[in-house]
Amino acid sequence: SAVISQKPSRDICQRGTSLTIQCQVDSQVTMMFWYRQQPGQSLTLIATANQGSEATYESGFVIDKFPISRPNLTFSTLTVSNMSPEDSSIYLCSARQSYEQYFGPGTRLTVT
């Protein structure tokens, strides 16, 4: 199984600023994803992080707000830009290995 780490684990940010979340996988994976989870709620896919090309965003999520990088097969970043209190959530990195999909511990973001 893939082991995924995320940094930071939590942060409190001011409105209007940006935060970059890092995701590291302990092995090379073809597919990486970013999800958002509101406290007490289910998971929503933000985008697929494609290695060597632009990320593919789901409906309701745009690159200007959530730019994503994936420089290699083990690492990805998600930036939450120009934050507002509505961006307060848990952001989860995910990686697919064979047919199994694993999640990181999440980054708990609070925007004040």
Added chain:
Amino acid sequence: QQQVKQSPQSLIVQKGGISIINCAYENTAFDYFPWYQQFPGKGPALLIAIRPDVSEKKEGRFTISFNKSAKQFSLHIMDSQPGDSATYFCAAPALSNTGKLIFGQGTTLQVKP
């Protein structure tokens, strides 16, 4: 918008009992149907998953039953333990071979000692 409908929303079971959580999906993608277990403050942990070419998969106390024609799958936890108290999410593929998953709304399980 494709949905995965999960029920019940919450479940209370006595220790040693059987916990059953059900999910129904809408699309026709056949890829991989996982269940995740999530404890407060932690990321979802892959519990068990099934490929649609089999109707049942068992790992220890956890069993997935898959009904392709009905587009339903369920998680059975046998001999439920207080340590199983967590939130469980089912997921279904949004599109085959893309890795994209659509999640159910979650079931909060409480196992009473």
